[in-house]
Amino acid sequence: EAQVTQNPRYLITVTGKKLTVTCSQNMNHEYMSWYRQDPGLGLRQIYYSMNVEVTDKGDVPEGYKVSRKEKRNFPLILESPSPNQTSLYFCASGGLNVGYTFGSGTRLTVV
């Protein structure tokens, strides 16, 4: 089954404790992207990747890092999480001709 898999689904952590949210796709897509969803603000793009070792900043990259060492994986790294990064995070992959598939989301709470 074609899918984008995010882990974990839920995470509660403390300020300053490094964490990684994983994203994996099995559709051989070159393009992958991370978003955050906050009430009243809509989805905002954090980072995107056009291919392996090619990443670029979205609208709200501050406080986040990404890497794309393999085509299927695009982890989101929070080196020192802060409470303002409490949000619902989505990973997506796809392309203009095939459309974009979103993962199930990761609800992160930073206390």
Place this chain on the structure above:
Amino acid sequence: ILNVEQSPQSLHVQEGDSTNFTCSFPSSNFYALHWYRWETAKSPEALFVMTLNGDEKKKGRISATLNTKEGYSYLYIKGSQPEDSATYLCAFDNFNKFYFGSGTKLNVKP
């Protein structure tokens, strides 16, 4: 930051009504416009990708049109059903950098 606006913010219709909503986006340097359907507690589901001025796309009872010169797209739902209740998002694709509108929340009453 590019401004993408959707209207109305929410809509309540009766089963069987036809409805439409609007997505406005910058009209310069157009690349693509995406529509998504987002049900509560699920993830956004792609409906349409539109790239050409005058594009019309259709999927069942849902269709969309695109006017890149004036910077708007319409999404139409014909004969709304309760299962159409969801938030409909548009996203302006600025050469792979995405800007989403806040969505139109549709509630279809049986």
